[in-house]
Amino acid sequence: MIKGTFSLLAAGLLLVACDSTSAPRPPVSYAPEVTLNSDPVTDPQRVDLRATVTARDAVERVAFYRDGKLLGEDREAPYTWTDRIEDGVTYTYQAYAYDVAGRRGESNFYDVTQRPNLESVSGKLQDLKDLTTPTVLRPWSGGAGKMDLVAGGQTVLSTPLAADGTFALDLKQAPQSGWLPASPQSLLTLPGLSGCQGTASSSDPAARLVLGQVKVSAGKSGDAAPLKVLPPTQAGNAQLNYFSLGTLVYADRAVSLTGRLTCSAGQSRTVVDFQLPLQKGWNKVTQQITKPSGAALPSQISFASNFPQPEQWVLVPQLP
Structure with missing residues (x-):
């Protein structure tokens, strides 16, 4: 009796395992979510970057990059960085946020172009x-x-x-x-x-x-x-x-x-x-x-x- 019950249970588990209609659940990601933008222009030769971070765990630091090169880090909210720019040049920025659990989130690329003076x-x-x-x-x-x-x-x-x-x-x-x-x-x-x-x-x-x-x-x-x-x-x-x-x-x-x-x-x-x-x-x-x-x-x-x-x-x- 015990042997038959075990056989039925094994068959049921096999059917569940072979059921192709059961989609696997995607893994839950707790990486920080990062949005990068800039504050209103106050100096035509400067851009004030601001990263907004949503995270499950405490944020340890936010790193700011320009054209793939590290500019610096900010370890306290609000997470900001100021960069000097030139007229007519397009700069591509990105921010990475790291939480205390070692997870990393990244923003989309953010392009900034300073218009030259209108003469x-x-x-x-x-x-x-x-x-x-x-x-x-x-x-x-x-x-x-x-x-x-x-x-x-x-x-x-x-x-x-x-x-x-x-x-x-x-x-x-x-x-x-x-x-x-x-x-x-x-x-x-x-x-x-x-x-x-x-x-x-x-x-x-x-x-x-x-x-x-x-x-x-x-x-x-x-x-x-x-x-x-x-x-x-x-x-x-x-x-x-x-x-x-x-x-x-x-x-x-x-x-x-x-x-x-x-x-x-x-x-x-x-x-x-x-x-x-x-x-x-x-x-x-x-x-x-x-x-x-x-x-x-x-x-x-x-x-x-x-x-x-x-x-x-x-x-x-x-x-x-």
Whole structure:
């Protein structure tokens, strides 16, 4: 009786062992999880790295690497490292976290490129037919004239505008007027918003900025800027219209503007997001605008670095 029972048990164990439908359980990993990023830019020649570590056991140390070479270690949270960088060079960083049990976790690669100072802007002014997409541009028909970069009501510089619309702005000159606090609220004058509330802030309350305007005087006159019109999309009963509009902003030092503000005017609302690092000197800045039509949805504006691509300079039309 005992022998038969043992035979049945052995057969059952053999069947379980041979059951191909039972997937093996993956081994549990208790290695630290590491996320690497950098703090807002305060010095254009410096990057402040920050590693966020989640671990079951206590973290012993975090090692920071650049292009595969060890920079150094931090043994106390928050885990940070400061590195000096050069303009226009891309650096690849990675962080390794070690816990007291000897386990190691690593971050993804994190690339950092410091933009060189903006010393000039050149382009070709064109005629914009309308705000439909794809954007229809025609050769400039306003003839020769001049372009002025204006700040605070005063001309910073003037440059010739060729008959075919070509121009070049030399941006080595700093503005002498129009200074504002380098805050998100100061940028709201560009879209003409007020009465805004939220948590947007500046990394340096002492920093200042100037908003530049490019004005054209020729057979046609007005404000000029890079403009891009994107195809609309539907959101329920609303059509969402997308525009990207460039502008020039001067900062007296490196500063970052971040956060969100909500601006109300009557029944309309506009949500404004800031993720904008500014270098000392002139900066290319884009307003990415979402305008709804057909429903009571808020408009959205995001301030970001650079101009809309490709840089299509036109006389700025009235946006809907």
